Amino acid sequence: MLxxxxxxxxxxxxxxxxxxxxxxxxxxxxxxxxxSMYEVHKFxxxxxxxxxYFIQQVALAGAxxxxxxxxxxxxxxxxxxxxxxxxxxxxxxxxxxGPQLQAICIADSCPLSPNAVCASYxxxxxxKNATGNTTATGSTPGATTSPSTVPTAGAVMQGASVAxxxxxxxxxx
Numbered sequence: 001m002l003x004x005x006x007x008x009x010x011x012x013x014x015x016x017x018x019x020x021x022x023x024x025x026x027x028x029x030x031x032x033x034x035x036s037m038y039e040v041h042k043f044x045x046x047x048x049x050x051x052x053y054f055i056q057q058v059a060l061a062g063a064x065x066x067x068x069x070x071x072x073x074x075x076x077x078x079x080x081x082x083x084x085x086x087x088x089x090x091x092x093x094x095x096x097x098g099p100q101l102q103a104i105c106i107a108d109s110c111p112l113s114p115n116a117v118c119a120s121y122x123x124x125x126x127x128k129n130a131t132g133n134t135t136a137t138g139s140t141p142g143a144t145t146s147p148s149t150v151p152t153a154g155a156v157m158q159g160a161s162v163a164x165x166x167x168x169x170x171x172x173x
Contacts, residue, residue: 009033016094017082018075035097037083037104038121045126047107048084055079087116 012031015023022028034040044050058079059072082093083104090099103113106124 013094017078030096031094035094036100036102037093038101038106041104042106042122043125043127044104045107045124046104047109048105048111051080051084051105051110084111085113086110087118087121088113089115089117090120 009031012023012029013033014020015028016031020028024030055076059076062072062075063069082091082102086103086106086108088101088103091102092099093102101120103110103121105111106121108124
């Protein structure tokens with residue numbers, strides 16, 4: 001269900017961001033998710049390579065569906081401007097939600113916004129793997145678990161790019 005909610009919100013978000021003529025109508029309801037993409041992604045500590053990979057996947061998927069190269073370039077530029085400048089001032093992605101912090105490329109290596117407002121952003125913290133190793137002691141039988149890894153930015157970005165393509169296609173059709 002969480003993944004379904006993510007895809008639905010991405011579809012709606014990109015419909016609004018790209019000014020889709022069907023946005024807010026049956027089949028493409030208004031975006032009701034978080035207004036600030038910074039708040040959603042701040043724990044991912046994305047750098048420009050990870051954001052670039054996501055944007056590239058959006059473009060490649062769009063191209064495979066026949067989206068014109070000029071349209072893909074426009075979308076890529078919009079995504080880089082909105083999300084790719086560290087410490088960027090509040091900007092409006094969803095008109096009804098008003099200006100919000102939108103930068104998701106927040107690692108120190110990300111390009112700094114020419115109008116930087118770094119005091120508005122928290123210090124980026126790289127995500128850590130969630131691992132565990134528990135062994136019971138004593139005379140009662142116990143469970144032993146092996147370390148496990150929770151996927152972080154890359155896995156989410158890959159799944160999310162598919163939803164973005166459907167949002168782009170809905171606006172271009």
